[in-house]
Amino acid sequence: MPKEIAVPTQPDFFVAYLTDLPWKDQRETMERPFFSLSKNKRTEPIEYTSPDGKVWVKVSASMEYGMATIWDADILIWAASQLVNLIEQGHTEIPRTLRFAPYDLLKALGRDPRGKRSYELLRAALDRLTHTAVKTNVRSDGVKKTASFHWLDSWKEIVDERTKQSRGMEITLPDWLYRGVLMRGGVLSLHPDYFQLTGGFERWLYRVARKHGGMQDSGFFISLPTLYEKSGSDGLYRRFKYELRKIVERDELPEYHLAWIEETAGGEPSLHMVRRSKLHPTDPAFRWEHKRDRRTPIECL
Missing domain, CATH: 1.10.10 (Arc Repressor Mutant, subunit A)
Structure with missing residues (x-):
């Protein structure tokens, strides 16, 4: 089982520029039902219990935005990849908040970075990630421990009032995901x-x-x-x-x-x-x- 390491000091934020990093996914999110597998809006909750009854996951969707999808999770994979890159470069201060140009994120994920529709879909994905509630005992390490969180603590966008163009976005990862990326053996390459x-x-x-x-x-x-x-x-x-x-x-x-x-x-x-x-x-x-x-x-x- 992956072992948690000491969490480095967190700076306020990190500006992410790189778009061609090796992809990393948080391993505990890869086999359990944490996301909707459909592009259609899902509001029905997910309730999963492992066959031995030891592991359970509950995911609740916002009625307004719907449940975060497996395509929305690409944003979390991108964020995890940025954090792992910082660790591999020897940084001792690893942030939970990342700032980025939406153009760079869309390009990195293989999506059209030029069309207006792509930016609308990105904002919708960020809303779903922010409003999808997760409750689970995954990573309880043999003790009764429950975590409750959203896939993003928050997201922000700076828009030029004159041109109406986006000047940058900011996302803050939940502590559960952040620690899961940082712990030893916490990620797998994609x-x-x-x-x-x-x-x-x-x-x-x-x-x-x-x-x-x-x-x-x-x-x-x-x-x-x-x-x-x-x-x-x-x-x-x-x-x-x-x-x-x-x-x-x-x-x-x-x-x-x-x-x-x-x-x-x-x-x-x-x-x-x-x-x-x-x-x-x-x-x-x-x-x-x-x-x-x-x-x-x-x-x-």
Whole structure:
């Protein structure tokens, strides 16, 4: 289990300029149902309890803004990547507040940084992150400890009154996420192609595979009912099963190959998640080509 390290002194804020950093994701957010997987507005809460009853997550949406989505989480990944970069550069003062040009953030996430619509969508995402309430005992370390927070403590924007153009934005991360990024083993690297995945289920499956599959030679097996519960999906199980089957058939996830295992104990299918680089070179999935070589491993902390 990741160990928490001493939290460095926090300066008031950090101005983020770099847009081509290695991507880092907070590992505890990758397998639990913390985000909506749909672009449609979701107000129904997520309530998840692990099969052994030890871990639970509750996510409540704002009726006005809806629940934060897995696409909104890109902003948190960007922020985590900025913090990790500061740590790797030897900085001893790590902020919870980041200032940035929205153009740079949109460009880094592979979104159109020029259109007015992109800025409107960015503001909407920041609102959802700020108003989505999370309550969980993840990271309780064997004691009864509950954390309650929003994905962003706050966000601000400076707008030129004359031109109406944005002159910069500022976000403040919650303490739970901030400490999760800073603790030892608290982040995992993401393949850049993650941001090219358009489906919510695809994005979530990649994060689950990245969290569980790792570098294991044999990969990782997980049943569909367990995946369904972990997804927090508000759709029917049979629809979830149908969508996953299509994703497996396309086999387009970066780094990881998915295989559908039809016959398992209990009568429900399972998924086998394995890193493509661990497959035999003659396996068709080993030589998958899409945008860039998706077998390329990324260094982990």
